[in-house]
Amino acid sequence: MECGYTSLENFELISCDTLTHLPLDFFPHLEHLTIESCPNLLSFSSDGLPPTLKNLSVRDCEKLVVPLSEEMKRCYTSLERLMLIRCDRLTHLPLDFFPKLESLFIDCCKNFETLSIADRRGLQILTSLKSVRIMYCRSMVSFPQGGLLAPNLWGFELQSCLKLKILPEQMQTVFPSLESLALHDCPEIESFPDEGLPSNLRSLRISNCKKLVDRRREWGLQRLPSLRRFVLRDDEDVGDSFPEEGLLPSTLTTLWIENLSNLKSLSKRGFQFLRSLTSLLIWGCPQLRSLPEEGFLASLEFLSIWCCLNSKPYPKRDFLTPSLS
Structure with a gap:
């Protein structure tokens, strides 16, 4: 050189x-x-x-x-x-x-x-x-x-x-x-x-x-x-209901859960204090059967459910595209 x-x-x-x-x-x-x-x-x-x-x-x-x-x-x-x-x-x-x-x-x-x-x-x-x-x-x-x-x-x-x-x-x-x-x-x-x-x-x-x-x-x-x-992603043992009461802070604006293979339902008690939550994404949870029917996240602006084959239809609402940053 x-x-x-x-x-x-x-x-x-x-x-x-x-x-x-x-x-x-x-x-x-x-x-x-x-x-x-x-x-x-x-x-x-x-x-x-x-x-x-x-x-x-x-x-x-x-x-x-x-x-x-x-x-x-x-x-x-x-x-x-x-x-x-x-x-x-x-x-x-x-x-x-x-x-x-x-x-x-x-x-x-x-x-x-x-x-x-x-x-x-x-x-x-x-x-x-x-x-x-x-x-x-x-x-x-x-x-x-x-x-x-x-x-x-x-x-x-x-x-x-x-x-x-x-x-x-x-x-x-x-x-x-x-x-x-x-x-x-x-x-x-x-x-x-x-x-x-x-x-x-x-x-x-x-x-x-x-x-x-x-x-x-x-x-x-x-x-x-x-x-x-x-x-929260890729956990087989998180249980059939998520989240537990008091697990997540009230300041949360975006929650993304993905590939929780045993998840069957969302806990109404776990969501009751998430008054700031505007975006909820649920992907690849094939056993998910239902969402809470009453009092479920009045603050929610965006909901995405993808590849959750057993989930029931959720009542129609107008959702805005969230910021996921």
């Missing part, structure tokens, strides 16, 4: 099957680096990554070792967005290496086990972090002990983390700005943190988290004054 690229800011490297090492010394001002489908790439140059880098995306580089030694900390001081997909050599990620990180996405890294903190005194470096998504990391087992202090985090999503049992500790304290929480296919998670969820939470989505749903009476959603949207 020749010199002469000292002003280069964007670099994409895609489908270079024979490349084993990537020297980046020639790009001292590089800001955006994308590497895809380089199955034999083993490492970057000995100097690591340019310290000017803001956006790093690595996909389908099964042999690549992301440099995470203490000496390489300087390489990540400007990084704002990090995406790692199918990077099988990745086992952990020390978040205090990334003082300006805003967005983190880890997907299908089969040996990834944990987010970590190398220096416990450096927790305040997570003040830039706004979004974390970890998906299909089926070896993931933990978060750092004591939680992750990310005061500006607003979006947090976990999907198909099959071994993970515990959510980050003290979420109410360490994620005070959290607005959206999504948990999909995390069957070993049993409960929310003891102190509850952040009070600013506006959207909660839960899908196929059997142990967590079995303990739903302990969720304490009534303590969430900002919760507007709740989605």
Whole structure:
């Protein structure tokens, strides 16, 4: 590779099957680096990554070792967005290496086990972090002990983390700005943190988290004054009537229930205090037989029932298209 690229800011490297090492010394001002489908790439140059880098995306580089030694900390001081997909050599990620990180996405890294903190005194470096998504990391087992202090985090999503049992500790304290929480296919998670969820939470989505749903009476959603949207999907054991009285807060405006295979009816008592609810979506509940006939959600503006073969016709009303954000 020749010199002469000292002003280069964007670099994409895609489908270079024979490349084993990537020297980046020639790009001292590089800001955006994308590497895809380089199955034999083993490492970057000995100097690591340019310290000017803001956006790093690595996909389908099964042999690549992301440099995470203490000496390489300087390489990540400007990084704002990090995406790692199918990077099988990745086992952990020390978040205090990334003082300006805003967005983190880890997907299908089969040996990834944990987010970590190398220096416990450096927790305040997570003040830039706004979004974390970890998906299909089926070896993931933990978060750092004591939680992750990310005061500006607003979006947090976990999907198909099959071994993970515990959510980050003290979420109410360490994620005070959290607005959206999504948990999909995390069957070993049993409960929310003891102190509850952040009070600013506006959207909660839960899908196929059997142990967590079995303990739903302990969720304490009534303590969430900002919760507007709740989605429950893919649960076979939620029972034949939903929701239980007092499960959902009166602030809720959108309720979406989907693929609850044993659901037969909606509980009038469970809905009686949902006076703010304007949108109700019921999808893929084949045993649903009826809705409450009287006093059912005078506030409702939108009702969608789809693939619920046994449900009886509901009296005609004029419904407006909802905002599901």
